[in-house]
Amino acid sequence: MSITLSSGAVPGPRKDPEVALRLGRRRKRTDLIIRTLCVLATLVGLIFLASILTTLFYRGFEAMNLRVFTHVTAPPGSEGGLLNAIVGSLIQAAMGTAIGTPIGMLVGTYLAEYARGSKFGDMIRFVSDILLSAPSILVGLFVYQILVLPFGGFSGWAGVVALSIIVIPVVVRTTEDMLTLIPNTLREAVIGLGSPKWKMIVFVCWKSAMSGIITGILLAVARVAGETAPLLFTSLGNNTWSTDLARPMASLPVTIYAFAGSPFEDWIALAWAGALLITLSVLLLNILARSLLRTRK
Amino acid sequence: MFVLLLLGAIIVELFIAGLPAFQAFGIGFIWSTDWDPVQEVFGAGVSIYGTLVTAVLSIVLAVPLAFGIAFYLTELAPPWLRRPVGTAVELLAAVPSIIYGMWGFFVIVPAFATYVQPTLIDNLGELPLVGFLFQGAPFGTGIFTASFILAIMILPFIAATMRDVFEQVPPVYKESAYGLGATTWEVMRGVVIPYTRISVVGGIMLGLGRALGETMAVTFVIGNANRITTSLFGPGNTIASLVALEFGESEMGSLKLSSLLALGFILFVLSFVVLATSRYLLRSRLKA
Numbered sequence: 209m210s211i212t213l214s215s216g217a218v219p220g221p222r223k224d225p226e227v228a229l230r231l232g233r234r235r236k237r238t239d240l241i242i243r244t245l246c247v248l249a250t251l252v253g254l255i256f257l258a259s260i261l262t263t264l265f266y267r268g269f270e271a272m273n274l275r276v277f278t279h280v281t282a283p284p285g286s287e288g289g290l291l292n293a294i295v296g297s298l299i300q301a302a303m304g305t306a307i308g309t310p311i312g313m314l315v316g317t318y319l320a321e322y323a324r325g326s327k328f329g330d331m332i333r334f335v336s337d338i339l340l341s342a343p344s345i346l347v348g349l350f351v352y353q354i355l356v357l358p359f360g361g362f363s364g365w366a367g368v369v370a371l372s373i374i375v376i377p378v379v380v381r382t383t384e385d386m387l388t389l390i391p392n393t394l395r396e397a398v399i400g401l402g403s404p405k406w407k408m409i410v411f412v413c414w415k416s417a418m419s420g421i422i423t424g425i426l427l428a429v430a431r432v433a434g435e436t437a438p439l440l441f442t443s444l445g446n447n448t449w450s451t452d453l454a455r456p457m458a459s460l461p462v463t464i465y466a467f468a469g470s471p472f473e474d475w476i477a478l479a480w481a482g483a484l485l486i487t488l489s490v491l492l493l494n495i496l497a498r499s500l501l502r503t504r505k
Numbered sequence: 506m507f508v509l510l511l512l513g514a515i516i517v518e519l520f521i522a523g524l525p526a527f528q529a530f531g532i533g534f535i536w537s538t539d540w541d542p543v544q545e546v547f548g549a550g551v552s553i554y555g556t557l558v559t560a561v562l563s564i565v566l567a568v569p570l571a572f573g574i575a576f577y578l579t580e581l582a583p584p585w586l587r588r589p590v591g592t593a594v595e596l597l598a599a600v601p602s603i604i605y606g607m608w609g610f611f612v613i614v615p616a617f618a619t620y621v622q623p624t625l626i627d628n629l630g631e632l633p634l635v636g637f638l639f640q641g642a643p644f645g646t647g648i649f650t651a652s653f654i655l656a657i658m659i660l661p662f663i664a665a666t667m668r669d670v671f672e673q674v675p676p677v678y679k680e681s682a683y684g685l686g687a688t689t690w691e692v693m694r695g696v697v698i699p700y701t702r703i704s705v706v707g708g709i710m711l712g713l714g715r716a717l718g719e720t721m722a723v724t725f726v727i728g729n730a731n732r733i734t735t736s737l738f739g740p741g742n743t744i745a746s747l748v749a750l751e752f753g754e755s756e757m758g759s760l761k762l763s764s765l766l767a768l769g770f771i772l773f774v775l776s777f778v779v780l781a782t783s784r785y786l787l788r789s790r791l792k793a
Contacts, residue, residue, distance in 0.1 A: 239688035243581055249573025250582075250590060253664070256657050257597050260608050267611075335512045338780050341711065342773070343718020345745050349769040350515045353522050373511065434601020437720040437745070441752055461603045465721060468607050479607065487604050494599045498592065 268484025304371025316383025367443025382424025523767025
C-alpha cells in the first residue's frame with residue numbers, strides 16, 4: 209500500500225467519473241450474477257426434491273393397491289404384498305422408540321439440569337453429538353457383535369436394539385435443548401416453594417418442555433422408520449408372516465432394498481409402493497413435528 | 506454415562522471383532538488393494554479410496570449449491586418465501602437414504618448413462634492432464650454418480666448450518682456495510698463470510714462426516730467393483746457399501762467377516778475424527 213498524494217481537496221486518487229461509473233457498473237454486474245446463481249442453486253435444490261417426490265408418487269401410486277396391505281411378500285410372479293414388512297417396521301420402530309426414548313430423556317435431563325457447565329457433562333454431550341451423526345451402518349455392526357453373534361441368529365430384538373441406539377442421541381439433543389429454554393426463574397420459584405429437585409424436574413420442567421420433547425420423539429421415529437443399514441445385520445428380513453421378536457423380522461426398508469435390486473418387475477413395483485409409504489410417513493412426521501414446534505413458539 | 510459407555514462399547518467391539526483381520530494382514534490391511542474371498546486375502550485399500558474420493562467429490566459438488574441456498578435464504582429471498590423454501594430444503598434431509606438409492610438407481614443412473622456421461626466423455630475425455638478422469642464407458646453407475654447422490658443428500662445439512670450461522674451475524678455489521686454503499690454480494694463476501702468462516706467450515710465437515718458413512722444410497726449406484734479406477738465414471742466401492750453387500754455372504758467367525766468388521770472400525774475412526782473436528786469448529790455457534 210502506498211500513500212497517494214493528490215492535489216485535490218479530497219485525499220486519495222483523483223476521481224475520474226468515467227472510471228467510477230465503470231467500476232460501479234462492474235460491481236452491480238457481479239452482484240447480479242452472483243444473486244442469479246444463488247437463486248439457481250436454490251431452484252436446483254428444490255428441483256431435486258420435486259424430482260424425488262414426483263418419481264415416488266408416479267411409480268408408487270402405479271403399484272399401490274389393496275393387495276400391498278393384505279398380503280405378505282411372495283416369490284416373484286405370485287401375487288404378493290408388503291403386509292409383513294409394514295407390520296415388522298411398525299413393531300420395530302415402535303419398540304425401538306419405546307426403549308430409546310426414556311434413556312434419551314434421562315440423559316438429556318441429566319445434561320440440562322444436573323451437569324450444566326461440568327466437564328463430564330460436556331464430554332457426554334460431545335459423545336452424544338458424535339453418535340447423532342455417526343454412520344448408522346456401524347450401529348448395525350455393533351449390535352451384530354453383541355446380540356446376533358452370541359445368541360446365534362438374527363432376531364427382531366437385535367433390530368429393536370439397533371434402532372433404539374439411533375433414537376437415543378436424537379432424543380437427548382431435543383430434550384436438552386428444550387429444557388435449556390425454560391427460564392431459570394421458573395426453577396427458582398419451584399425450589400423456593402420448598403419442592404425437591406426431582407419434583408421440580410418431573411412436574412415443572414418436563415411438563416413445560418413436553419411439546420418440544422414430543423417433537424424430538426417424532427423426529428426420532430421418522431429417522432428410524434427409514435433406517436436400512438442397521439437392520440440389515442440385525443433383524444435381517446423375513447419373507448413370511450412373523451411377529452415373533454426372537455426370530456428374524458421383515459421391515460419395509462430392508463424389503464425395499466432387496467426388491468429394488470431384483471430383476472423382477474413386480475418386485476420392483478412393490479419396492480416403489482413401499483418407498484412411497486415410507487417417504488410419505490417420514491415426511492408427514494417431520495411436518496407434524498415442525499408444526500408442533502411452531503405453535504409452541 | 507450410558508451414552509459414553511455406548512460409544513466406547515461400539516469402538517471396542519468393532520476393534521476386537523476386526524482384530525483377527527489386523528493380525529492376519531498386519532497394518533498393510535489398510536492400504537492393500539486385494540479382496541479375494543476365494544483365497545481369503547483381504548485389504549481395505551480400494552474401499553478406503555472409494556470412501557474418501559466419493560466423500561470429497563460430493564463436498565465439492567454440494568458446497569457451492571449449499572452456499573447459494575443459504576445466501577438466498579438469508580439475504581435474497583422475500584420474507585414470506587423463506588420459511589417454505591427453508592422447510593423444503595430441510596425435508597430433503599428427512600428423506601430416508603434408501604429412497605435416494607432407488608431414485609438414483611432408477612432416475613439418475615439412466616439419465617447419466619444416456620445424456621450426462623457421454624457428453625462429458627466426448628468433450629473432456631481428450632483434454633490433457635484431466636482427461637483421464639472422464640474416460641471409460643458410460644454405464645451410468647460409478648464413483649461420480651455416487652458422489653452426485655451423496656452431494657444431494659448432504660446438501661440440506663450444509664445449507665441449514667450455513668443459514669443458521671449467517672443469521673447470527675449482528676445486523677449492525679451488515680447494515681454499516683450497506684450504508685457504505687456495498688452491494689449484497691460485497692456484504693456477503695466482506696462481512697458475513699469472514700465473520701462466519703470457522704462455523705462454515707464446521708458445517709462442511711459435518712456434511713463430510715455424513716458422506717463418509719452413507720450406505721444404502723451408495724450401494725445402489727456405485728457399481729461395486731473392488732478395483733481402483735482413475736476414471737470418475739468407473740465402478741468402485743466404499744467401506745459402507747462393501748460391508749452392506751458382502752456381509753450377508755460371510756460366515757460367522759470367518760476371516761472375511763472379521764475383515765468387514767475391521768473396515769467398520771476404520772470407518773468409525775475416520776468419521777469420528779471428521780465429526781469431532783466439525784464439532785470443535787462449530788462450538789462457538791453452539792454456545793451462542
